[in-house]
Amino acid sequence: MDLVLQLLFTGIGIGAVYALVALGFVLIFRATNVVNFAQGEFSMVAAYLMVVCAVDLELPYWLSFIIALAGMAIIGVIFNLGVYYPLRHRTYLPVIIATIGASILMANGVLALYGPQPQVLPGWFDTPGIQLGPVYLDSQYLLIIVVTIALVIFNYWFFEHTMIGKKLQATSQDKEMASLLGISVSTMIMVTFIYSAVLGGLAGLLVAPILFVSIQMGSTIALKAFAATIIGGFGDVTGAIIGGLALGIIETFGAAYISVPYKDGFAFLVLVLFLVFRPQGIFGERVAEKA
């Protein structure tokens, strides 16, 4: 039983990380109908910004955190203007390829600036964790879980109860109609990119003290997050969260009880099963084609 509780905690913790990145995928998909393959690199870039501020420049942790997230907001703007905006009237394919290009650019840009060695980022708390009976709770994982819960609540409030949230939803559902109603579609898409970049960055900052800061950190998480998005139902915020958590738990238990080397395999096996038997995901609606 102790073993199960320990695995469950870790599974939820790692699942929450996937969920955070998956949220970014979903938001951009809803607004623009494209998958942003640079979402993982947002996490990586934010983590490096944090290392520059908190470790190299020795700024206070909270200030570095704010600077890193502000930096991500700016990157969101640049990404929107440089990658999405010029191609917005084309089909989804050129945009998706452009996001892949942007992800390669970001990874190699950071490699050129910072070198290939992984970096250490201290966690929020001085105590690494607490022993609760038989289970060890890593403080950083606890923080990740709390932030994920908070974000779910925030997202609900933001999209359902604020005017800008409703405008964003309207834009994602029907751009032409939204435009006719006086909503500035390009502004709304810009806001979406900023929000997704900040979300991706937040995931990176939270997970960096556990996984260290490296060039590959973004792509490894993003691949799982992408699977989580499909499992949850592409385009569904709740689905992304549930999908991420489910994936974290499945792979942790799969590794413990079946095979460690095939840990990543379990995640993708579940993905394949969903694609075959329920391609719309847990929460997705069956949509033939958006009008």
Next chain:
Amino acid sequence: MTLTRRGFTAGIAAGLAAPYIIGSARAQGGGTIKIGMCAPITGPAAEAGKYATGGAKLAVEAINKAGGILGKQIELIIEDDQTTNPGIVLAFSKLAANPDIVGFLGSIRSTQVHAMAPDVLKLGKPVMFGGTDPNLTKLGNPWLFRFRPNDSYSGRVIAEYGVKNLDKKKWAVLHSTDAFGTAGGKALTEALGPLGATVALDQGYANQSQDFTPVVLAIKQSGADILGSYFTFENDLGIFARQLRQLGVNIPWVGSPSIVNVTALKLAGPALYGTYGVADYAEDSSEASKAFGKAYRDAYKVAPDNQSSWPYDAINVLATAIKNAGSTDPQKIREAILTVKKYPGAEGEYNFDKNGDGLHGYNIVKNEKGNIVFDKHIEFDN
């Protein structure tokens, strides 16, 4: 000025002929002995590449200062291998096209040495390398010479140290599932049997795992009293080390060389205190190692590691072999390298065997609160 057809043809002809004329002039006037080196100048191992070229240059400078070999100065020609297999094949073919180059330095990565091996065989000139896959010197390729102990020795050294010095007989063996980790894990488990030790857990993991909780719990449940490991990437090692300590596992731990490298120490910090590692380069292991350490520090203001020590030794041994052979004929150099015995290098004492393996043992070092301290050297006769 108008361009006539004749003028144009003459120009083209001159342009085509120029490199050959310049090239032959260079060959005739060449007062140097040229050594080619493939090193990662770009790509993920670019950082390590700096150490490698630094070590090689240090040896070249020292030899040239002392008058060179056969009355000539050594010239090192470096090509970027991009840290990839196609990259090193390209780099080597560029160097191989230069007929003046008498010997080469290959890579510290086994996979890259495998990639370039067929071209080495075709060219028929000696290539020094640092990859530790035991198979590399068993390919039937007479031109490959290894300047680090191969992994069959690291497995035996980990086993011997754990069983004889730490007196632990119930082992958990943890290894990456890539070529390096699988070969290492196999070498370790095979070495444990004859020493009377048992393997309580033989566990592989995939590279770039984000979480090791299931692995740590498996080690805990296996009841092992010692851990032997082969980690490929430092970030995996760092994550594992932290989780191991967090979940309260404190058994002795002897790891492959990555456990004592600078990046791993930085990432894992206190989680690696008290662990042991095998290291091919340990600064305090011999007078030659100390001398290299001092020279490297004086030249580059940083501590050297095995990335820089093997190219340093490779240049020195190659130069010694050319001197002993009294010629730059590839076959004579090859024979001279194979007769190198008791050569005191930075990595250890070189005694080349018929396969081209120069070193046959490893150092055991201990992590004492972040400082790597030399403990003992274990050498094998076979």
